[in-house]
Amino acid sequence: MDALDAVLLARLQFAFTIGVHIVFPAFTIGLASYLAVLEGLWLWTGDDRYIDGFRYWLKIFALTFGMGVVSGIVMTYQFGTNWSVFSDKAGPVVGPLMGYEVLSAFFLEAGFLGIMLFGMKKVGRGLHFAATLIVAAGTLFSAFWILSVNSWMQTPAGHGIDAAGRFVPEDWWAIVFNPSFPYRLVHMVLAAYLSTAFIVGAVGAFHLLREHTNGAARIMFSNAMWMAALVAPLQLVAGDLHGLNTLEHQPAKIAAIEGHWESRAGAPLYLFGLPDMQAERTDYALAVPHLGSLILTHEWEGEVPGLSDFAAEDRPYAPLIFWTFRMMVGIGLAMIAVGLWSLWLRWKGRLYDDRRLLRTVLLMGPAGLVALLAGWITTEAGRQPWTVYGLLRTVDSASPIAAPAVASSLAVLVVVYVVVFGAGIYYLLHMMGIRPHHGEEGPHRGTPVRSAGITPEASLAERGATP
Amino acid sequence: MTGFAFDLPTVWALLVAFAVLTYVLLDGFDLGVGLLFPWIGDGEERDLAMNSIAPVWDGNETWLVLGGGGLFAVFPLAFAIVMPALYAPLIAMLTGLIFRGVAFEFRWRGERGRPWWDRGFFLGSLAATLAQGIALGALVQGIEVEGRAYAGGWWDWATPFSLLTAIALVVGYALLGATWLVMKTEGRLHDRALAAARPLAFATLASIAAVSAWTAFLDPVYMQRWLAWPALLYSAPMPIATGLAGWLLIQGLAAGRDVRPFLAAQSIFVLCFVGLGIGFYPYILPHDVTIHDAAAPDSSLIFLLVGAAVLIPLILAYTAHAYWVFRGKVDPRAGYH
Numbered sequence: 001m002d003a004l005d006a007v008l009l010a011r012l013q014f015a016f017t018i019g020v021h022i023v024f025p026a027f028t029i030g031l032a033s034y035l036a037v038l039e040g041l042w043l044w045t046g047d048d049r050y051i052d053g054f055r056y057w058l059k060i061f062a063l064t065f066g067m068g069v070v071s072g073i074v075m076t077y078q079f080g081t082n083w084s085v086f087s088d089k090a091g092p093v094v095g096p097l098m099g100y101e102v103l104s105a106f107f108l109e110a111g112f113l114g115i116m117l118f119g120m121k122k123v124g125r126g127l128h129f130a131a132t133l134i135v136a137a138g139t140l141f142s143a144f145w146i147l148s149v150n151s152w153m154q155t156p157a158g159h160g161i162d163a164a165g166r167f168v169p170e171d172w173w174a175i176v177f178n179p180s181f182p183y184r185l186v187h188m189v190l191a192a193y194l195s196t197a198f199i200v201g202a203v204g205a206f207h208l209l210r211e212h213t214n215g216a217a218r219i220m221f222s223n224a225m226w227m228a229a230l231v232a233p234l235q236l237v238a239g240d241l242h243g244l245n246t247l248e249h250q251p252a253k254i255a256a257i258e259g260h261w262e263s264r265a266g267a268p269l270y271l272f273g274l275p276d277m278q279a280e281r282t283d284y285a286l287a288v289p290h291l292g293s294l295i296l297t298h299e300w301e302g303e304v305p306g307l308s309d310f311a312a313e314d315r316p317y318a319p320l321i322f323w324t325f326r327m328m329v330g331i332g333l334a335m336i337a338v339g340l341w342s343l344w345l346r347w348k349g350r351l352y353d354d355r356r357l358l359r360t361v362l363l364m365g366p367a368g369l370v371a372l373l374a375g376w377i378t379t380e381a382g383r384q385p386w387t388v389y390g391l392l393r394t395v396d397s398a399s400p401i402a403a404p405a406v407a408s409s410l411a412v413l414v415v416v417y418v419v420v421f422g423a424g425i426y427y428l429l430h431m432m433g434i435r436p437h438h439g440e441e442g443p444h445r446g447t448p449v450r451s452a453g454i455t456p457e458a459s460l461a462e463r464g465a466t467p
Numbered sequence: 468m469t470g471f472a473f474d475l476p477t478v479w480a481l482l483v484a485f486a487v488l489t490y491v492l493l494d495g496f497d498l499g500v501g502l503l504f505p506w507i508g509d510g511e512e513r514d515l516a517m518n519s520i521a522p523v524w525d526g527n528e529t530w531l532v533l534g535g536g537g538l539f540a541v542f543p544l545a546f547a548i549v550m551p552a553l554y555a556p557l558i559a560m561l562t563g564l565i566f567r568g569v570a571f572e573f574r575w576r577g578e579r580g581r582p583w584w585d586r587g588f589f590l591g592s593l594a595a596t597l598a599q600g601i602a603l604g605a606l607v608q609g610i611e612v613e614g615r616a617y618a619g620g621w622w623d624w625a626t627p628f629s630l631l632t633a634i635a636l637v638v639g640y641a642l643l644g645a646t647w648l649v650m651k652t653e654g655r656l657h658d659r660a661l662a663a664a665r666p667l668a669f670a671t672l673a674s675i676a677a678v679s680a681w682t683a684f685l686d687p688v689y690m691q692r693w694l695a696w697p698a699l700l701y702s703a704p705m706p707i708a709t710g711l712a713g714w715l716l717i718q719g720l721a722a723g724r725d726v727r728p729f730l731a732a733q734s735i736f737v738l739c740f741v742g743l744g745i746g747f748y749p750y751i752l753p754h755d756v757t758i759h760d761a762a763a764p765d766s767s768l769i770f771l772l773v774g775a776a777v778l779i780p781l782i783l784a785y786t787a788h789a790y791w792v793f794r795g796k797v798d799p800r801a802g803y804h
Contacts, residue, residue, distance in 0.1 A: 063572075066569075071565075073531075073532055073561065073564065074561050074565070076539065077535060079539060080546045080547060081551060081554055081558070084546075084547035084548070084616065084617065085547065088543050088544050088546075088615055090543075091546065091547070092764050092767040095539045095540030095541065095543055095546075095771075096541075096767050096770045098540065099771045099774070099775075102536040104778075106782055107778050107782065162764070164615065166543075166764075169766045169767055170766070172770055399547075399550070399617070400551060400618070405555070405621045412558055416565060416566065420565055423569070424569065424573075427573070
């Protein structure tokens with residue numbers, strides 16, 4: 001029992017630290033691309049409102065990037081502290097992939113962030129735009145490696161197992177591009193874009209509610225609504241394809257998400273229900289006939305799996321992921337609705353005038369991040385009881401560390417994270433509360449910014465040139 | 468394997484050791500500035516001390532992640548044994564580094580929070596340094612291994628020896644910080660740092676002597692390694708070279724030189740690191756797990772080596788460039804704020 005508690009605490013610790021961490025890189029990925037779009041539009045149209053928006057979000061980007069780096073350092077070490085058996089066994093496969101993530105992130109920090117943040121006057125517009133594009137590509141490259149690691153744990157491929165029980169890489173191409181990787185990468189990048197769009201949209205809406213004619217706020221709001229109208233439906237398609245892939249490779253996860261116990265043809269979709277792991281049934285189910293099969297197999301009478309097909313010790317915990325999945329999908333559908341609403345108002349020429357839409361979008365500011373977290377809980381808790389799916393159990397992956405040690409480190413991390421990232425989020429919200437204005441300035445020169453990178457001389461070099 | 472030069476685990480051991488040494492040399496002095504913070508006058512002096520490390524500290528910490536990430540990627544067995552063995556010190560180090568990292572940025576965001584973030588900067592630096600010193604001591608005294616896992620308890624790292632190494636590292640980093648400030652600043656901060664550097668220099672040399680002597684008696688294997696042929700060729704000049712560096716350091720401080728004390732202090736760290744390396748080799752965890760035991764299969768080592776061979780020289784070049792750009796004294800008026 002004691003060992004189980006230590007494992008559960010280690011899982012909670014991982015869930016907590018990665019849950020805090022993922023918010024920052026997701027926002028960073030989306031914002032980096034958005035900044036590239038804003039700068040591109042500015043260069044193309046010469047409209048200064050775009051560069052005002054660029055400089056406004058650049059300051060927020062700098063702080064977000066810094067917090068992503070800080071919270072990420074803990075993650076690497078946690079593989080060793082709490083999951084040492086996993087590190088020993090899976091290290092030869094996942095270690096080098098994460099090594100590439102670290103190297104590419106630092107390469108970026110070293111070279112291009114400083115230019116992007118502070119170097120506009122120094123290097124000229126063209127080169128500066130190139131730096132912005134490279135930073136945006138670099139954040140995607142980081143995501144590429146990390147999602148490859150995660151996907152390999154979900155759908156392992158390209159490896160052998162040696163005498164010591166270690167996973168040994170045999171075909172790196174098959175490891176990196178494992179079966180669930182392309183779907184997960186697309187789904188996650190779109191999620192990062194949508195999360196960012198709704199934050200940008202909420203900030204735009206907030207300032208439009210106070211100053212109806214604010215140019216930069218209008219651009220933010222309009223861009224965000226285009227994203228909701230175009231990318232949210234695209235995400236629905238990507239999510240559907242990802243679901244089909246999961247059905248193929250991790251049917252137990254799908255059964256738990258659906259709350260299905262018996263495999264059957266023409267299965268219903270439960271809109272509501274309380275899966276009961278002991279009684280092996282889903283109580284208070286509100287069912288739509290055949291819809292489950294239709295969604296999962298794209299056929300009216302399609303065969304879908306049930307949890308009873310799997311041994312009790314191989315089942316993920318359905319009561320959790322049944323609901324996190326519905327939360328994610330519900331928010332996704334709400335995003336599509338907002339997108340359609342905005343299209344209608346845009347067509348009527350009243351996009352900025354309807355205060356109900358502005359208020360709704362303001363309320364939905366954190367919705368994307370909530371959906372993203374719910375989605376990650378679904379896929380990660382749905383991977384249980386395995387760390388490497390079907391091959392290495394979670395209980396066999398943990399460190400030989402007693403529960404009190406894991407509990408105290410969890411407590412310490414919670415306190416530190418609340419203070420540090422609480423302050424960071426406070427500073428971020430404070431920056432978002434400042435009204436965007438014409439002649440917006442970039443990040444305050446001369447203020448140490450972590451994300452100024454490991455060669456931030458650009459931040460100082462330019463100061464001499466400005467009054 | 469066609470010989471030493473192409474033995475991948477050895478190549479990677481040298482790379483990881485290089486990353487760790489670079490980390491100690493670089494982050495050592497900026498952690499040291501944090502350790503000295505309570506003795507640096509409030510206001511302008513603290514701002515100046517911060518400004519002297521602001522452009523470089525993030526890059527310095529990069530090497531810790533390269534070292535830790537490298538260990539995971541290429542020596543997963545060593546990573547899997549060391550991390551649980553050093554559980555509490557590692558958590559302390561990480562939280563310390565988090566606090567200190569954000570304190571750097573947050574202290575400029577408002578007058579009200581500044582005293583608190585300054586305290587966080589000192590305490591974070593102290594926690595990180597103590598934890599690193601304890602980790603060093605715990606590694607040297609040996610970690611209990613059974614099969615492929617750590618077999619000790621979660622307080623095994625706490626011994627009188629690891630306490631000594633922790634204090635020694637605090638003294639040593641403080642010396643690096645003080646000599647850095649001597650080199651990079653002028654005026655009252657410079658004088659204060661110079662006054663602190665002298666006793667710290669003596670304390671550092673005394674700590675090195677104490678740790679070395681204790682290590683030799685801790686495990687006879689260390690003594691054998693240091694005195695074995697041909698290692699003796701390298702280990703015998705070590706105390707002499709360290710003594711010489713110590714003399715240059717103390718003499719440089721007495722003569723009021725700016726750069727020499729810092730370089731001499733850095734050389735002392737390099738010499739100690741090399742001495743440690745001779746005591747360790749060919750083990751990665753003395754004296755249980757060798758470099759070859761711990762290494763991932765060659766397919767893993769080659770895969771990452773390709774990227775490292777391209778990117779590490781680039782990162783080094785950027786880093787050198789940053790230090791070159793910021794050479795000389797920090798101008799109190801033109802620094803950060």
